[in-house]
Amino acid sequence: MALFNKMLASIGIGTAKVDTRLDSDRYLPGQTVQGKVEIRGGSVEQKIEEIYLTLHTTYIKEQDDKKYTQTAALEKLRLNDPFTIAPGELRTMPFSLVLPNDTPLTYGRTKVWISTGLEIKNAVDPSDEDFIQILPGPIVHAALLALTDLGFKLRQAECEAVSYKLNHHRPFIQEFEFIPVTGPYHGKLDELEISFLSVSEERAEILLEVDRKAKGLAGLFAEAMEMDETMVRAFITKQDIPQMREKLNQIISRYI
Structure with a gap:
């Protein structure tokens, strides 16, 4: 059964889950986003190589008279050293992420979000996305x-x-x-x-x-x-x- 569970975890079934909780969803550029990342162990013991937060936005790029939407990473924060999480175990990690002064304002079609990712060896990496509002300074x-x-x-x-x-x-x-x-x-x-x-x-x-x-x-x-x-x-x-x-x-x- 343990071997079967490991096989399932390797394709993303029963693997560890991640959930990021922000103290607020409204910020000014330059302010600090604070919150916590919750990691819940799956059906088998797994080694978490890295937990990282990435601040994203999108922009329009035009080429050959066609418009494409590109994703840009504005900031990235690594939260941990490698650790092992047991089945069903819950770990919580607080964080602080400083928004760059040039973080785009969420006006019009502009979106800004924080993605949380786990790097797990020999498994599908789980992720989470949290959209935030950026107001002008x-x-x-x-x-x-x-x-x-x-x-x-x-x-x-x-x-x-x-x-x-x-x-x-x-x-x-x-x-x-x-x-x-x-x-x-x-x-x-x-x-x-x-x-x-x-x-x-x-x-x-x-x-x-x-x-x-x-x-x-x-x-x-x-x-x-x-x-x-x-x-x-x-x-x-x-x-x-x-x-x-x-x-x-x-x-x-x-x-x-």
């Missing part, structure tokens, strides 16, 4: 709010593969696409995209793509040649928060 929140104050409406938020020209440390950036519905840019811009290339408690580097509305034949030609779009890199700081609307307005207005 003070600087990012102020910037997004300032754009709505300027009459823009968020149309889409998505992580997309990044151009090598940006020399970015991730394979993607998160883009927030706004359209002007009221205010000073209504009728002047088709859309405005903002990305946060780096974020800390004190400042953020932003990338703005200003897409001007076509006017006349010259404007239509510029739009066809994609000459109506301007890429702008700038910094915003914690000190800018009280006047963020004015700060972004000064930057955008130079390129219409």
Whole structure:
């Protein structure tokens, strides 16, 4: 019977189970996720080589005019040295995982989750997934709010593969696409995209793509040649928060 149980465990039947319990499911980038991992032994004794937590998100990559969804690992945490778990035994391991400052916000179709995996020799490795909400920190929140104050409406938020020209440390950036519905840019811009290339408690580097509305034949030609779009890199700081609307307005207005 023991041999039969080992055979079943090797194909994932009666093997150890893992369940991750988070203290919360809402965080800001840079905060620490705390919780515990519960491992329940299966029908046979098994050696757990490694327990690891991985922070994931997805992004869109375009190739040959087709779009593909890719998964990116943002952070990985190893929890243990190898140990043996007895049949039916329950072990609990607390953990703390610091979210990177550039963890994408869970706006639009953007998902962020923590996967927990066990590496078990000669067996199917069990896993668990826990989705979390990522909310904006003070600087990012102020910037997004300032754009709505300027009459823009968020149309889409998505992580997309990044151009090598940006020399970015991730394979993607998160883009927030706004359209002007009221205010000073209504009728002047088709859309405005903002990305946060780096974020800390004190400042953020932003990338703005200003897409001007076509006017006349010259404007239509510029739009066809994609000459109506301007890429702008700038910094915003914690000190800018009280006047963020004015700060972004000064930057955008130079390129219409």
